[in-house]
Amino acid sequence: MSEYLVLIYESEAAWEKADGETAGTMMKEHQEFGERNGAALRGGNALHPTTSATSLRRDASGKLVVTDGAFAETKEALGGYYVIEAGDLDAAIAIASQIPAHFGGVEVRPIRDVG
């Protein structure tokens, strides 16, 4: 058996415009997907939109540079992920900045509480 990470890409603008009914239907479909594939699912989460993202990089001197927004460089590709629990954004940054992403950086995005 092999493990796979399945990433969901959607238009944030469309999500923003979606009415409560559409959003409700999609939530229900996700639930149904979960029930049908329970044996294969190892976990999953919905993320807050990219406006809530914070990107971390190191400059040439190795100093941490924190910036607003998602990691939108086309040169770099998604290479891995960690799910962490932290008291606030500063605590999350303190942990995320230790991740050895020498060829790029990391993006910290809050996970939505949909439970």
Next chain:
Amino acid sequence: MLAATIRVTGDIDVAEECVQDAFTRALATWSKSGIPVKAGAWLTTVARRRAIDTLRRQTSQRRVMANFVEPQESALPSYSDLASIADDRLRLIFTCCHPALSSETQVALSLRLLCGLTTSEVARAFLVTESTMAARITRGKKKIATSHIPYRVPTVEELPARVETVLSAIHLVFTTGHTAPSGSDLVRRDLVDRALDLARLLRTLLPDDAEVAGLLGLIILTDARRQTRTSSDGALLLLSEQDRTQWDHGAISEGAALVREALRTRPAGRFVLMAAIATIHAEASSWDETSWGEIVALYDLLLIVWPSPVVALNRAVAIGIADGPDAGLEALSDLTSDGALLGYNYLASTRADFLRRLGRKDEARLAYEEALSQCENEVERAFLVSRLRELEVGAN
């Protein structure tokens, strides 16, 4: 007051409503009973009590907010304690100027929440529409809430980097006001005053920080020349043309004292060095008497702590005066080929000035025209046009 209320609510919007509410109640109560001696404390107490009521009602959201609310916050604390109010404002500064917010957002939130400007005032200051500014502020508050940007003073280890972000935001408010990026006035007085307020507030809150003293000194020293930066008809006057007797000498002494105090901390940081340069200008009796060699040496140090092309450009200007336009032009050559300042009108206008002084008129004219095509401040444009005319008169 807003800062103190946010500590209870953990949410900026809810806190703003509670403060609004406190003012409404004050109007009703004070018209009957008169204004209390400690009116500010009264308002803060009412706003915070209102905040606690609101929190109790919003039990479903409580878990989310628990991140922000201090656990010991169950009873109303005493408000006579000025130190705690100062702490709240300091917390709010670090929240508004968190590095995870864009610098535009940091500035907008600081002006809105710390200086108390209305959204339309902030919008006017930055020459954007009110709806654009409202959206920017809303996005900023939403990011604070969803990504859980903390509402507290950073730890000792984090502090230097975080103070730097706050200082950069205040400096951005100041530079935007000192030379407005576009429009008919050279200076936006309201922004300069707000930057001064914020820098003074930060100085009260962090009295031992040399860079804070440096930024406050820099703003005071630069602003001390405000009366002399334009002529009576609004034309731009260069430092060499300004009437130094009209400078605010009281302000210069205050600024210079701050810089001398800050220079005792080694190595000197970016704002202290900029303020030290401003001190040399402010204390020189004339343009010719200015110690240009010392200014070049300070720019050398500044370029080490803050390797930015704009600093390199200013250093080249100083070299051009200390060692002549040939040396200045040489210092500029790397910057011209580097391309980082492409489209920055001060690069072209500096080169134009060196060429003019060397008598290379055709090249100077081209450089002035280039600067003119990149400049949107009308006062500065008028200056560039007058330089071009002088060249044409000289050529004929």
